[in-house]
Amino acid sequence: MLHRRREFEQNLHVCPRCNWHGRIGVFQRLEVLLDEESEFEQVGQDLVTGDPxxxxRGELSYGDHLARYRERTGLSEAAIAGRGLVGGRPISLALIDFRxxxxxxxxxxxxxxxxxxELAEAERIPLLICSCSGGARMQEGMLSLMQMAKTAAALERFGRGGGLYISLMTDPTLAGVTASFASLADVIVAEPGATVGFTGRRLIEQIAKQKLPADAQSAEFMQKRGMIDxxxxxxxxxxxxxxxxxxxxPQEKVAAEASA
Incomplete structure (x- = not known):
């Protein structure tokens, strides 16, 4: 069992036998994507989650829950953002951690x-967002739903300026994230077997009064129907x-080489 676990971890948390992709944290994903010599320069590290x-919930406040997850994950919040190098060129990244x-x-x-x-827009570099989400943060009410419009508006400005945006959907990418920035990219990439959709299977089946295909919310199903590239x-x-x-x-690579 220990040998298989070691093999699984060495294979980037992907089963070498069945190709099942396990979930990984944001810093593990940076190791997968960034150049070996690249540092990840974070932005927005000073942002603090409020309790509007x-x-x-029971005896625990929202702040108590946040403190527990900070201790458990070592993260201050579910997302990190910043810049790094991919293939020798600077790129702006945002990554979200399901844990x-x-x-x-x-x-x-x-x-x-x-x-x-905004970093990608200001520095005229490509943008990569690695998404996963179970939905909006209900503890923050309408302010959480407002993030859909805010991120979509920022992407609209970025797109008007000719910026390149690549979206990477990981398991699971659902609800407001799917309905906003995760689906607004020039190229949408997904991991094998990732659950992608807006709402849960059970609710869809209750409303539609019919059973969904077994793979109805898989990345492969969505690719066949044109949602994923x-x-x-x-x-x-x-x-x-x-x-x-x-x-x-290609023009960003030329600019990066010229400034090196």
């Missing part, structure tokens, strides 16, 4: 995604992203 509703409150989107998650977009195994994601950058943003 004074939300309580922190199910990667739910609250004000800080939305703000960090917006900061990554590429389904790429984790080991091939870095080379795929480099290829997309070479094809779709």
């Amino acid at each position: 509703l004074g939300f309580k 922190f409150l199910g990667a739910s989107m609250g004000t800080v998650v939305g703000e960090k995604v917006a900061l990554a977009i 590429l389904v790429v195994p984790r080991r091939a994601q870095r080379s795929t992203i480099i290829g997309l950058l070479e094809l779709l943003a």
Whole structure:
């Protein structure tokens, strides 16, 4: 068992037998995607999550829950944002971690995604957002839902300026994240077997009064129907992203080489 676990971890948390992709944290994903010599320069590290509703669940306040997840994950929030090098060129990134409150989107998650977009726009570099989420952060009420509009508006400005945006959907990418920034990219990539959709299977079946196909919310199902462009195994994601950058943003590479 220990041998198999070691093999699984060495294979980037992908089963070498069945190709099942396990969830990984944001810093593990950076190791997969960034150049070996690249540092990740974070932005928005000083952002602090508020408690606008004074939300309580039982004896625990929202702040208590946040403190627990910070201790458990070592993260201050579910998202990080910043810049790094992929294929020798600077790129702006936002990454979301499912371990922190199910990667739910609250004000800080939305703000960090917006900061990554604004960084890409200001420095005229490509943008990569690695998404996962179980939905909006109910503890923050309408402020969490507002992040959908905020991130979509930031992407609209970025797109008008000709910026390249690549979205990487990981398991699971659902609800408000799917309905906003995760689906607004020039190229949408997903991990094999990732659950992608808006709402849960049970609710869809209750409303539609019919059973969904077993694979109805899989990345492969969505690719066949045009929602996703590429389904790429984790080991091939870095080379795929480099290829997309070479094809779709060659001018950024020239600029990066000129300034080196």
